[in-house]
Amino acid sequence: MITLTDFMIVSAVLFCTGLYMIVSKQNAIQILIGIELILNAAILNMVAFGKYDRVNNGGQIFALFAIVLAAATTAVALAIILNVYRKYKTIDPGRIDKLRDE
Amino acid sequence: MSLVRVLFYLMSFIAIASALYAASTKNLVRSIFVFFVTLFALAGLYVLALADFVAVTQVVIYVGGILVLILFAFMLSGKETLDVMQQQKGKFLSLAKLPAILLSVAFFIVLINVIIKADADNLTWVKDAINLKNTIAPNDVMIDNIGVNLMTRYLLPFEAISILLLMALVGAAHLSRKEGSKA
Numbered sequence: 550m551i552t553l554t555d556f557m558i559v560s561a562v563l564f565c566t567g568l569y570m571i572v573s574k575q576n577a578i579q580i581l582i583g584i585e586l587i588l589n590a591a592i593l594n595m596v597a598f599g600k601y602d603r604v605n606n607g608g609q610i611f612a613l614f615a616i617v618l619a620a621a622t623t624a625v626a627l628a629i630i631l632n633v634y635r636k637y638k639t640i641d642p643g644r645i646d647k648l649r650d651e
Numbered sequence: 652m653s654l655v656r657v658l659f660y661l662m663s664f665i666a667i668a669s670a671l672y673a674a675s676t677k678n679l680v681r682s683i684f685v686f687f688v689t690l691f692a693l694a695g696l697y698v699l700a701l702a703d704f705v706a707v708t709q710v711v712i713y714v715g716g717i718l719v720l721i722l723f724a725f726m727l728s729g730k731e732t733l734d735v736m737q738q739q740k741g742k743f744l745s746l747a748k749l750p751a752i753l754l755s756v757a758f759f760i761v762l763i764n765v766i767i768k769a770d771a772d773n774l775t776w777v778k779d780a781i782n783l784k785n786t787i788a789p790n791d792v793m794i795d796n797i798g799v800n801l802m803t804r805y806l807l808p809f810e811a812i813s814i815l816l817l818m819a820l821v822g823a824a825h826l827s828r829k830e831g832s833k834a
Contacts, residue, residue, distance in 0.1 A: 550653075550655070551655060551700075552771075553771035553772050553777070554766060554767070555659065557766045557769075557771060558766060559666065559667065559696065561766060562667050562759070563667065564758075565755040565756070565758055565762070566667075566671055566673075566674050568754065568755045569674055569751050569752065569754075569755040570674045572750075572754060573747075573751035573752075578721060579679060579682055582673060582686050582721070583674070585686070586673075586686075589689075589690070592693075592697075593693060593696060593697070593700075596702040596705055599787075600701050600702070601776070601780035601785065601786050601787075602785065603785045603786055604796075605800060605804060606793065606796055606797050606800045609702050609797060610797060610800060610801060611808075612697075612702065613704075613708055613797075614808060614809075616709060616713065617712070617812055618815075620716055620717055621815060621816050621819035621820070623721070624820060625822055625823045625826070627720055627723075627823070628822075628823040628824075628826035631724055631727060631826075631827050632826055632827065
């Protein structure tokens with residue numbers, strides 16, 4: 550049988566990969582992919598622990614909520630990225646350094 | 652070694668390898684498409700954790716929705732971003748990436764320590780659940796139970812998240828409107 554520790558180790562690896570992407574990438578879309586990886590690592594943990602909650606299904610239902618939240622986050626983030634691209638002609642977060650309008 | 656375990660190792664290997672490839676490649680398009688593979692492998696892992704409904708939702712929402720959205724945003728943001736992406740120099744293990752690698756490796760070591768110390772399989776509530784037969788068996792059908800729970804026990808979070816989703820979608824539609832077409 551697969552133990553909880555196995556799932557947690559896989560999710561730790563995914564989390565650290567996402568962390569690396571967020572810190573090192575110079576491209577807003579790849580940073581977004583890193584955030585999605587971290588969210589998926591959390592969902593994997595919730596689903597793995599949800600196996601031990603047959604009556605209330607807490608883990609699985611909150612995993613579903615997390616998936617919906619990820620969808621909402623992505624929609625808003627991509628709208629922001631499109632706007633930033635329209636203004637700056639780049640999506641490198643390091644070069645977006647003006648708060649006010651031109 | 653049972654078949655479930657072999658499948659678990661296969662799925663987690665695919666997920667981790669494709670995630671690492673998505674993190675290391677410089678090509679944005681390749682990174683997005685490899686992320687597809689990661690999400691599919693994760694859906695397989697959810698099935699192995701006996702959460703088939705969550706796995707199907709993952710495929711429908713993540714692969715069908717979010718990734719198509721990311722591809723759209725990438726394609727709408729024009730050719731210039733692609734050119735900028737191609738001329739980024741430096742390898743995976745370049746000096747500029749070293750702090751990020753150090754950070755994530757250090758965090759990974761901390762996480763592994765925590766996981767081993769936590770010893771999740773011997774937690775009291777997990778043991779109680781096993782003793783009380785409160786665990787999901789592989790041949791259980793949980794979908795009706797999830798539906799009933801969603802409409803009774805978790806009704807308040809469900810409504811809250813529906814309003815949040817509505818606000819996020821309206822906000823996204825407003826943000827991505829063209830500047831000139833103010834009606």
